[in-house]
Every structure is written in C-alpha cells, then in structure tokens.
Amino acid sequence: MKRTESSKTEPFYNRSLERALRILTVFSSERNEFSLGQISDMLGLSKATVLRLCSTLAKFGFIRQDYESKKYSLGLRLFELGSIVFSSFSLTRVASPHLTGLESKLGKTVFLGILEEGELLYVDKREGAKDGIRFTSSIGKRRPPYWGMLGAVLMAYLSDEEVEKLLVRSPLVATAHKSFTTKELFKEWLRNIREQGFVIEDETAFEGIGGVAAPIRDFTGKVMAAVGVGFISSSVDAKTLRKIIKEVTGVASVISKELGHTGHSH
Secondary structure: OHHHHHHOOOOOOOHHHHHHHHHHHOOOOOOOOEOHHHHHHHHOOOHHHHHHHHHHHHHOOOEEEOOOOOOEEEOHHHHHHHHHHHHHHHHHHHHHHHHHHHHHHHOOEEEEEEEEOOEEEEEEEEOOOOOOOOOOOOOOOEEOOOOHHHHHHHHHOOOHHHHHHHHHHOOOOOOOOOOOOOHHHHHHHHHHHHHHOOEEEEOOOOOOEEEEEEEEEOOOOOEEEEEEEEEEHHHOOHHHHHHHHHHHHHHHHHHHHHOOOOOOOO
C-alpha cells in the first residue's frame, strides 16, 4: 500500500474514489464475490464505509448484490466499458496491416466499417492502386446502416428486432437500379448473407460498383465490424471473384482471431 499512501499527498487526490477503486480490484476470476464483511476486512475499512461505497457503485452498475446471499460481484457496466475500450482501441490497430496486405494482393479498394449509433461508419480504408476509381466513402464517413456490402454484412448478424428498428429509423432508399426497396426482400438477402458467411454485393449502392465483404468477430463471438473490397463490376470475372472472396474471408478470419475470437459464434 506504499504507493497508495504516498499518492494521498498528491494534488487533487480523492480518498473516496481511491477506496471505491480498491473495492473493484478485490475481485478476481478466482474469487468473484464477497460479502460486505469480507470486503471490509480485506481493505481495512469500516462496514459503514464499504456499504456506502458499494451502494454507489451498484447504482451505476459497476458492482451488483445478490438478493439472496447479499454478496457483491462485479457488474455488467464494467464489461460494457471494457468491450468499448477493447473494440475501439484494438480493431483498427489489429486490422491495419491486414487491410494493407489485402489491398496489395488484390489492387482494389479495401474498407473497414462498424455500426455506430444506428449508422454505418467507415473506420479505415486503403485506396486500390489498380482500381482506376476513387470511392466516395472515406474514413469517418457515415452512411445508412443498410448501405452497400459493409452495411449488409453488419445488419445480417443483428436480431430481427434490431434490423426492424434500424429500417424504421433509416428506411430503404434506392440509389441504384438494383437497390433494395422492400423490407421483405432486404431481410431475405440478410438471411442469405448470414448462411454463407459473406456477401457479394452487386450494384445495390452505386451503378456499376460491386463488392465482397465478410464479418469480423470479437472475443465474445459477436460481429463487431466488416471488411470488404470494392470494385468495378465489369472488371471482375468469375475466377477473380472467387479469389476476392477467398482473400476477404481469410482476412476477416485472421483479424477475428487476433481480436480473441476462438471460432464460437453467438
């Protein structure tokens, strides 16, 4: 405790916050629940102090108390925050070299996207050196959740309720002659994507532009992002398309594994 004691002399030090953090750190995978008395004894704090701090932590979801045993354990809010940190920090860092490798192999534009606040958000991109075309979707660009190959993949792994909610908020709008305009056909497309594990997008967003995309899963097995390759439809024959599918799904799998995915999908 020497570091903690010495830190009490630092400017703006907050003893109550320090005690609350110490409560959180007593939990481990080996011992994941404690009674009020046990926490009090472990930290050398009065039961009244521990009760006050635990009540506050519980109010904000950082810990929870079992109604029957009255013992405390860590709350879901910590898991939520950890997932946010893990996904936002790790995704682009882990994916970056693989996106570069994918662009190098295929010579086509590569995209990485996530769903955020009900919209498709592009978080990384590699311009295709051999494309002869510049895509308007750039890093930081937001699109409707159903947009193109990435939106389709990301929505394919949502629940029916989540899909319906997003389509109510962002109704399908035709931007190309092959765009989906009815929920029924769009939802059927999503089911097909989920079954095959990737999407071949054929001019549903832009005339003459196609793409292949696949899902990226996090350590829980949940689809957290999508990686895709865009191209001029007329420039890709059946053999090239098979190669693109192989490369895109392979990269998606590698990125998922590096993010902790073990192969079990939720």
